[in-house]
Amino acid sequence: MADHDFLNARWSRRDWGRHALALALAPWSLPTAQAQVTSGTDAAKGPRWQVEPFSLGVASGQPRPDSVVLWTRLLIAEADAAHKAQPQSVLCEVFADEALRQPVRQWRVQTDASRAHSVHVIASGLQPGRNYWYRFVAGSATSPVGRTRTSPGDNDKVAQLRIAQTSCQHFEQGYFVAHREIARRDVDFVLFLGDYIYESSNPRYQVRKHIGGVPQTLDEYRQRHAQYKGDADLQACHAAHPWVMTWDDHEVVNDYANDRDMAYTDPEVFLRRRAAAYQAYFEHMPVRLGPDPAQPQRMRIHDQMRWGQLAELWTLDCRQYRSHQACPDPNRGGGRVVVGCTELQDAERSMLGPAQEQWLYPSLTQSTRRWKLLAQSTQMSSSGIATPLGRSSFTDGWDGYPLARERLLNTLAQAQLKDVLVLGGDVHMNVVANLRVRPNDDKSPVVASEMVTTSISSRGLSEAMLAQIRDNNPDIVHARADERGYTSLEVQPSGVLAQLRTTPHPVMPGSRLQTQAQWALSSGVAGWAKA
Ligand SMILES: [Fe+2]
Numbered sequence: 001m002a003d004h005d006f007l008n009a010r011w012s013r014r015d016w017g018r019h020a021l022a023l024a025l026a027p028w029s030l031p032t033a034q035a036q037v038t039s040g041t042d043a044a045k046g047p048r049w050q051v052e053p054f055s056l057g058v059a060s061g062q063p064r065p066d067s068v069v070l071w072t073r074l075l076i077a078e079a080d081a082a083h084k085a086q087p088q089s090v091l092c093e094v095f096a097d098e099a100l101r102q103p104v105r106q107w108r109v110q111t112d113a114s115r116a117h118s119v120h121v122i123a124s125g126l127q128p129g130r131n132y133w134y135r136f137v138a139g140s141a142t143s144p145v146g147r148t149r150t151s152p153g154d155n156d157k158v159a160q161l162r163i164a165q166t167s168c169q170h171f172e173q174g175y176f177v178a179h180r181e182i183a184r185r186d187v188d189f190v191l192f193l194g195d196y197i198y199e200s201s202n203p204r205y206q207v208r209k210h211i212g213g214v215p216q217t218l219d220e221y222r223q224r225h226a227q228y229k230g231d232a233d234l235q236a237c238h239a240a241h242p243w244v245m246t247w248d249d250h251e252v253v254n255d256y257a258n259d260r261d262m263a264y265t266d267p268e269v270f271l272r273r274r275a276a277a278y279q280a281y282f283e284h285m286p287v288r289l290g291p292d293p294a295q296p297q298r299m300r301i302h303d304q305m306r307w308g309q310l311a312e313l314w315t316l317d318c319r320q321y322r323s324h325q326a327c328p329d330p331n332r333g334g335g336r337v338v339v340g341c342t343e344l345q346d347a348e349r350s351m352l353g354p355a356q357e358q359w360l361y362p363s364l365t366q367s368t369r370r371w372k373l374l375a376q377s378t379q380m381s382s383s384g385i386a387t388p389l390g391r392s393s394f395t396d397g398w399d400g401y402p403l404a405r406e407r408l409l410n411t412l413a414q415a416q417l418k419d420v421l422v423l424g425g426d427v428h429m430n431v432v433a434n435l436r437v438r439p440n441d442d443k444s445p446v447v448a449s450e451m452v453t454t455s456i457s458s459r460g461l462s463e464a465m466l467a468q469i470r471d472n473n474p475d476i477v478h479a480r481a482d483e484r485g486y487t488s489l490e491v492q493p494s495g496v497l498a499q500l501r502t503t504p505h506p507v508m509p510g511s512r513l514q515t516q517a518q519w520a521l522s523s524g525v526a527g528w529a530k531a
Contacts (some may be wrong), residue, residue, distance in 0.1 A: 045089055045139070046088060046089050046090075046138050046139030046140075047080065047083045047088075047138075047139040047140065048139060048140040049080050049083075049138075049139055049140050049141050050077065050079035050080050051077035051079050051080055052141060053074040053075055053076055053077070053080070053117075053138060053141050054072060054074070054075075054136065054138075054141055054142070054143035054144065055075050055230065056072070056073050056075050056226060056229040056230065056235070056284075057072070057143075057144060057146075057229060057235035057238055057239055058070070058071065058072045058134070058135070058136065058143050058144055058145075058146040058238065058239055059071040059072070059146065059238035059239070059243060059285070059286040060134070060146055060148035060238075060241075060242040060243070060286050061189075061242050061243045061244060061245060061285065061286030061287060062242070062244065062286065062287060062288050062303065062305070063148070063149060063150050063151045063189060063242045063244070063305070064150065064151055064305070065128035065129070065150055065151050065152065065153050065154060066124060066125065066126050066127075066128065066150065067122055067123055067124040067125075067126055067150070068122075068123050068126065068132070068148050068149075068150055068242055069120055069121070069122055069123070069286045069287060069288055070092055070094070070119075070120070070121045070122075070123050070134050070136075070146070070148070070286065071118070071119065071120055071121075071284075071285065071286035072090070072118070072119050072136045072143055073116060073117055073118040073119065073226075073229075073283060073284065074088055074090070074111065074117035074118075074119075074138055075117070075226060076117060084113060084117075085113065086112075087110050087111065087112040088110070088111055088112065088117055088138055088139075089108060089109070089110055089138070090108070090109050090110075090111060090119050090136050090137070090138045091106060091107070091108050091136065091137040091138070092106060092107045092108075092109065092119065092121045092123070092134065092135075092136050093105075093106045093134060093135055093136075093137070094106065094123050094126070094132050094133070094134045095132065095133045095134070096130075096132065096133075097133065098133055098145075098147070100133060100135070100145065104126070104132065105123065105125055105126075107121050107123070109121060115283055115290075116222050116280075116283045118282075118283040118284065119136065120286070120287075120288075120290075122288060126150050127150065128150050128151065128152050128153040128156065129149075129150060129151065129152035129153065129156060129158070129308070130149065130150060131147055131148070131149050132147070132148050132149070132150070133145055133146065133147050133148075134146050134147075134148060144235075144239055145239070146238070146239040146240075147239065147240055147241070148241070148242045149188060149189070149241070149242055151188075151305060151306065151307055151308075152307060152308035152310075153308060154306050154308065155308070155309060156308035156309065157308060157309050157310075158307060158308035158309065158310045159310075159492060159493070160310070160490060160491060160492045161188055161307045161310055161311050161371075161489075161490075161491040162185075162186065162187045162188050162488070162489070162490055162491075163187060163188065163189060163190075163191050163488075163489040163491070164182040164185065164187045164189075164190045164191065164241070164486050164487075164488060164489075165191045165193065165423055165425075165451065165453045165486060165487040165488075165489055166178065166179075166182070166190060166191065166192050166193065166425070166453060166456055166486045166487075167192065167193040167194055167195055167248070167377070167424075167425025167426060167453055167455060167456070168194070168195040168248075168425055168426065168428055168454075168455030168456060168457070168458040169195065169196065169197075169228070169234070169455070169456035169457050169458065170195075170198045170205075170455070170457050170458040170459070171197070171198065171208065171210060171227065171228055171231070171457070172198070172201055172202070172205065172206045172207065172208055172209060172210055173202070173205045173206070173207065173457050173458050173459050173506075173507075174207060174456070174457030174458075174484055174506030174507055175207065175233070175457065175506050175507070175508070175509045175511065176231050176233035176234050176237075176456055176457060176506075177233065177503060177506055177509070177510075177511045177512070177513065178456045178457075178484065178485045178486045178501070178503075178506070178513065179231075179233040179234050179236065179237035179456065180233040180236065180237075181486075181501065181512075181513050182237050182240070182241070182486060183233070183236035183237040183239070183240040183241075184240075185488070187241055187488070188241075188242075188307070189241055189242045189243060189244050190237060190241050190242070190243045190244070191243075191244050191245075191313075191375055191423065192243055192244070192245045192246075193246060193248070193375060193376070193377050193423065193424060193425035193426070193453070194246055194247045194248025194249075194250075194251070194318075194377035194378075194425055194426060195247075195248045195249070195250040195251070195377075195425070195426065195455075195458065196228070196245075196247065196250075196251055196281075196285075197221075197224050197225055197228050197250060197251060198210075198250045198458070199214050199215055199224070199250055199252070199253050199254070200214055200250075200253075200254060202459070205459050207507045210224065210227065211223060211224075211227050212224070214253075215277070215280075216273055216276075217276055218276040218279055218280060220276075221276055221277050221279075221280030221281075222280045222283065222284075224280075225280050225281070225283070225284040226284070229284055238286075242286070243285075243286060244303075244305065244313070244315060244375070245285060245286075245287060245301070245315070246301050246302070246303075246315040246316060246317060246318075246375060246376065246377060247281065247301055247317070247319065247377065248318065248319060248377035248378065248425070248426050249319055249396075251277055251281050252273070252274050252277040252278075252319070253273070253277075254334065255325070255333070255334030255335050255396050256270075256274070256319065256334075257319070257322050257323070257324045257325055257333075257334075257396075258319075258320065258321060258322055258323070258324060258353075259271055259274075260324050260333060261273075261333065261334075262332055262333040262334035263332075263333065264333050271297040272297070274297050275291060275296040275297040278290075278291045278296070278297070278298075278299040279291050279296065281299075282299065287301070289301075298320070299320070300317075301315070301317045301320070302314070302315055302316050302317040302356055302359070303315045304363060306369060307369075307491075308369075309368075309369060309370065310369060310370055310371060310491060310492075310493060311369050311370065311371040311372075311373055311491055312363075312367045312369040312371070312372055312373070313373040313375055314360060314363070314364065314372075314373070314374055314375065315375045315376075316352060316356065316360070316374065316375065316376040316377075317352070317356060318351050318352065318376050318377045318378060319377070320353070321350070321352060321353025321354075321355065321356055322350060322351050322352070322353060322401070323348075323349040323350050323351075323353075323401070325395040325396055325400055326338070326341050326343040326344050326346075326349065326395050326400055327341035327343050327344070327395065328395070334396060335394055335395045335396025335397070335400065336394070336395055336396075337392050337393070337394050337395075338392065338393055338395055339387050339389045339390045339391070339392050339393075340389055340390050341393065341395070344393060344395075344400065344401075344402055344403075345402075345403065346403070347403045347407075349401055349403065349404060350401065350404045351398060351401040351404045351405070352404070357404075357407070357408075360408075361408075361411050364411065364412070364415075364417070364420075365411060365412075365415035365417065370419055370493055370523065371419050371421060371491050371496070371523075372417060372419060372420045372421070373421050373423060373491075374420065374421070374422045374423065374448075375423045376422070376423070376424055377424065377425055377426050378396075378397050378398060378424050378425065378426035378427065378452075379397055379398065379424050379426065379427045379431055379433075379450070379452045380398045380405060380422050380424060380433075380435060380450050381398075381431065381433035381434075381435060381439065381450050381452075381473065381475050381476055382398075382399055382439035382440060382473055382475065383397070383399060383427075383431075383469045383472075383473055383476070384399055384472060384473070385468050385469065385472045386472055391472075397426075397427070406437055406438075409435055409436070409437045409447055409448065410437050412447045412448055413437055413445070413447045417447075417448075418523070418524050418526070419521075419523055419524070419526075420447070420448035420449070420526070421448065421449050421450070421451065421496060421521065422435060422448055422449070422450040422451070423450075423451055423452075423453075423489075424450065424451070424452040424453070425452060425453055425455070426452075427452060427460075427461075427481075428454060428455040428458045428459060428460040428461065428481060429452070429454050429455075429460050429461060429466065429479055429480060429481035430452065430453065430454045430478065430479065430480045430481075430483070430487070430500050430502070430516065430517070431450065431451075431452035431476055431478070431479050432450070432451060432452075432476070432477050432478035432479075432498070432517075432519050432528050433449075433450040433452070433473075433475050433476045433477060433528075434446040434448075434449060434450070434475050434477065434526065434527040434528060435447060435448040435449065435450050435475070435526075436475060439473070439475055440472075440473055440474055440475050442474075445526075446526040446527040447526055448526055449521055449526055449527055449528055451487060451489070451498050451519075453485075453486055453487040453500075454480070454481075454483060454484055454485055454486075454487075454500070454502060455484055456484060456485070456486065456506075457484055457506050458484075460481030460482060460483075460484075461481040462481075463481070463482065465481075466479055466480075466481045477519075477528050478500075478517055478519065478528075480500075480502075480516060480517075482504060483502035483503060483504050483516055484502060484503060484504075484506040485500065485501045485502035485503055485506075485513050485516070486501055487499065487500055487501065488501055493523065494522065494523050495520055495521050495522045495523055496520065496521040497518065497519075497520050497531055498518065498519045498520070498521075498531075499515055499518050500515065500516040500517045500518070500519075501513045501514070501515060501516070502514065502515075502516040517530075518530070518531040519531055
């Protein structure tokens, strides 16, 4: 059975158990993640470069109490083309201090053209809850220095967790001034919720331009990622903090669902494109796992991490395993606004896919951490509008998977979970909302709170559209689509403070952010209050 058949298959209770078991047994650390470690510590070995090969910067991610992923990629220029075909040896050094006087550990790894000369070192043996500094050396070149941070010990009583919540950074539609500000702030990690690159262009909004057309091949996706990683503000933000990441659709192509794209391309052909996009994504991100070597169109991005006793965070994958969008237009797939689509009421449809749902629910309901943070790519609250023919649903978002949403929120309600905060992106607006099992029904209690962050740079909805959404959805307590930026979250045992940092003008390279609004949660009470 082909992979996509398995993913799309209707599932029975027995299948759920089987897939959950397979997932539990799957090794978390596949060999693709760690570049091959070799012996020797001679930092100077390797080429004398004509052109600086560390031009894409450095990054770190997926922090654990004892480890973090350290990333770079050698971008080998034409002047150094003779070195492209050879494997390259890279030294990775970790220090306990910013002045780099206290070495902690070092690793020498090999990389080559099959992984675009990217380097992923799982820096282990570190102490919990502290900063480290790191750099890479290859031949005559030394990379910029990055700072990273391990998570606290699992049982540590920590006073706070500071997150910069981000998504949607269309390179052509604005400058990454939000990243410039985040780089200077003291946060524990950057949470990126998808649309890291965009495959497409809108000629109406271009303050700068993509190189090349819409990527289809591995080399084209590599070029797109490399262009984004060349941005100085984005590089600064990666160098300043570890990142915790999931993806949405534009890392592959707009509105893809599982094995289907908007053009209804033959799934086998589309999955080859998806494999190329996932491979390029892995090569450019500080993530532990790459594509499954046996099935390169599959790559695990969903993950779970803890912040001492204070918080547990799940990063979810809303693209790879989802059911196809309901009631599609036969001429053009992807999401659309529908009214009276009975397929939406099919309980077997899923946003996360059966295996990911079965992975999530037990760990969510059994978590003993105070705050449960569900980090996923899009808006969970409803944004439908009343029409003469019934309420509308946008089929690409959670409104297109209403029974899957109800299943998730019911799981929270039945376990009487307190302090669940759903974090999203994708919609290019700030949305602060209360989540009920039955959306917008005040007889259905609020069971969780939602914070959707606006985009770093991607254009938002018109105010006329947004006004209709607000009027039809009392669960939404704040919605603004006119500003770009990020959301600062300060999570403490007693509550959460969310600061919406925005600018109306990311088309100006020197734009500054201000605070659009502040909202707060109190521990033990679901739902937002103005701060
Ligand atoms: Fe987006």
